[in-house]
Amino acid sequence: MDRLLLVDGSNLLFQMFFGMPARIVNGQGKAIQGTLGFVGALLKIIRRTEPTHVAVLFDGEHENDRAKADAGYKANRVDYSQVAEEEAPFSQLRDIYAALDYLGVRYAETTVCETDDWMAGYSLTYGKDMEIVISSFDSDFFQLITDKVSVLRYRGDKTVICTPSDIITKFGIAPAQYADWKAMTGDKADNIRGVAKIGPKTAAALLNQYGSLDDILANAERIERPSVRASITENAEKLKTNYQIIKLNNHAALPFSLDDMVYTLPPVTTNEVLKGIGLR
Numbered sequence: 001m002d003r004l005l006l007v008d009g010s011n012l013l014f015q016m017f018f019g020m021p022a023r024i025v026n027g028q029g030k031a032i033q034g035t036l037g038f039v040g041a042l043l044k045i046i047r048r049t050e051p052t053h054v055a056v057l058f059d060g061e062h063e064n065d066r067a068k069a070d071a072g073y074k075a076n077r078v079d080y081s082q083v084a085e086e087e088a089p090f091s092q093l094r095d096i097y098a099a100l101d102y103l104g105v106r107y108a109e110t111t112v113c114e115t116d117d118w119m120a121g122y123s124l125t126y127g128k129d130m131e132i133v134i135s136s137f138d139s140d141f142f143q144l145i146t147d148k149v150s151v152l153r154y155r156g157d158k159t160v161i162c163t164p165s166d167i168i169t170k171f172g173i174a175p176a177q178y179a180d181w182k183a184m185t186g187d188k189a190d191n192i193r194g195v196a197k198i199g200p201k202t203a204a205a206l207l208n209q210y211g212s213l214d215d216i217l218a219n220a221e222r223i224e225r226p227s228v229r230a231s232i233t234e235n236a237e238k239l240k241t242n243y244q245i246i247k248l249n250n251h252a253a254l255p256f257s258l259d260d261m262v263y264t265l266p267p268v269t270t271n272e273v274l275k276g277i278g279l280r
Contacts, residue, residue, distance in 0.1 A: 001130060001131055002052045002053065002129075002130040002131070002258075003049065003050065003051045003052050003053070003130060003131040003132070003133065004051060004052070004053040004054075004055075004122065004126065004130055004131070004132045004133070004258070004261065005045070005046065005049050005051035005053065005054045005055075005132075005133050005135065006055055006057060006118075006119050006122055006123075006132065006133070006134050006135065007042065007045065007054070007055070007056040007057065007135045007136075008057065008115055008119070008134070008135060008136030008137075008138060008141075009056040009057055009058040009096070009107060009115070010058050010059045010115060011115075011136045011137055011138055012038055012041060012042070012056075012135065012136075012154070013034055013038055013058075013089050013090075013092070013093065013096060014089050015037075015041075015137065015154070016033070016034050016036075016037025016038045016041060017033065017034035017037070017089035017092065018089070019037065020033040020034070020036070020037050023086070024036060026274075026279050026280060027280075030279070031086055031091070031092065032092065032095065032274065032279050033092075034089055034091075034092035034096070035092045035095040035096050035099060035274070035279065036270065036274065038092075038096050038099070039096075039099050039270045039273050039274065040270040041154055041156075042056070042103075042105075043265070043268070043269075043270060043273075044154070044156070044159075045135050045152065045154055045159075046265050047265065048152075048159065049133045049135075049152065051133065051263065052262065052263070053130075053258060053261040053262055053263055054105050054106065054261055054263040055105070055106045055107065055108070055122075055255075055256055055260075055261045056100060056105055056106070056107040057107070057108055057109075057110070057115045057118050057119065057255075058093075058107065058108070058109040058110070058115065059109070059110055059114055059115045060109040060110045060111050064114065065113075066114070066245045072191050072192075072193070095277065095279060098277040099273050099274070099277055101277075102273055102276045102277050103265075103266070103268070103273065104263070104266075105263065106256050106260055106261050106263075108255035108256065112252075113252040116138065116140055116141070116248055117248065117249075117251070117252035118252055118254060118255065119134055119136075119141060119144070119248070120144060120248035120249060120250055120252075121249075121250040121251070121252050121253075121254050122254060123144045123149050123250075124144070124248075124249070124250035125250055125254070126258065127144075127146060127148050127149045128148065130148070131148050131149075131150075132148060132149045132150075133149075133150050133151075133152050133161070134149070134150070134151045134152065135151075135152045135154060136151065136152075136153075137153055137154075138189075139178075139182075139187075139189075140179075140182075140187075140190075140246060140248065141248075142162065142167055142175055142178045143175055143176065143178040143179045143246075143247070143248060144175070144248060145162060145163065145164055145167055145175035146164065146175065147163075147164065150162060150163050171200065171204060172201070172204035172205075172208070173204050173207050173208070177207045177211075177212065179213075179243060179246045179247040179248070180203075180207055180212050180213035180216075180243065181200075181203045181204060181207060182242070182246050183213055183239050183242035183243040183246055184198045184202075184203040184206070184213070184239060184242075185198060185199065185200055185203050186242070187246070190245075192242055192245060192246065193238075194242075195231050195232070195235040195238060195239060196231050196235075197225075197227045197228050197230075197231040198228065198231055198232070202228060206223070206228075206232075213239060213240075213243055216232060217232065217236055217239065217240075220232045220233045220236070221233075
């Protein structure tokens with residue numbers, strides 16, 4: 001069966017840039033640790049998943065519709081335009097693009113949406129006809145997991161691939177309920193605040209009883225615990241906004257067709273790639 005590998009490029013870049021043990025420079029004194037880590041990780045991810053199609057997707061800098069719904073959305077993130085170039089992951093983005101060109105891997109940068117929206121679009125459009133592996137540490141992608149869509153969390157030899165059973169075991173809910181669960185519990189990474197009295201176990205119990213956030217809101221007066229009932233009722237609009245921000249759909253125009261993303265990895269090493277783009 002065909003398998004599409006979708007790599008969250010910005011996520012992997014940050015992981016490698018900040019995860020390398022030290023700043024690495026080449027013979028010309030140019031910092032390359034982010035590029036070195038990115039290329040090495042990408043090659044390992046491709047070899048592990050053995051995809052027939054590959055695309056690497058990056059978040060561009062532009063206005064965010066989710067921030068219009070909630071001004072606090074991702075307001076906790078560092079503004080890298082205000083830091084020294086050597087401390088900014090994006091300073092190595094041009095070299096990463098050159099490496100992807102060298103490897104013949106399709107890549108694109110968002111201009112009107114987020115990478116999450118492209119990942120969701122591909123998963124929801126093609127996820128019934130082919131296997132899809134999303135490589136990212138962004139937990140929002142858990143909501144896209146099905147029997148054919150999985151999420152790979154790269155950690156070298158400790159890499160894990162999350163399936164429906166993993167979500168059920170960890171959170172006590174089905175993947176399709178993850179956006180509902182997160183709307184209630186919040187997401188510190190994206191600066192989305194949950195609501196009082198609704199922790200992970202309470203949110204899971206409510207979803208197991210009622211099925212979805214909409215059904216919880218519709219049956220709020222039936223919730224037994226007074227403090228939980230009051231919190232759901234008083235924060236109904238906040239919960240709806242959270243869900244709107246977190247829920248992924250297939251409304252975004254996609255950058256590549258399946259034919260564009262057909263891929264076969266050549267027999268190449270990380271050092272050969274770096275040498276091929278002039279970093280070695």
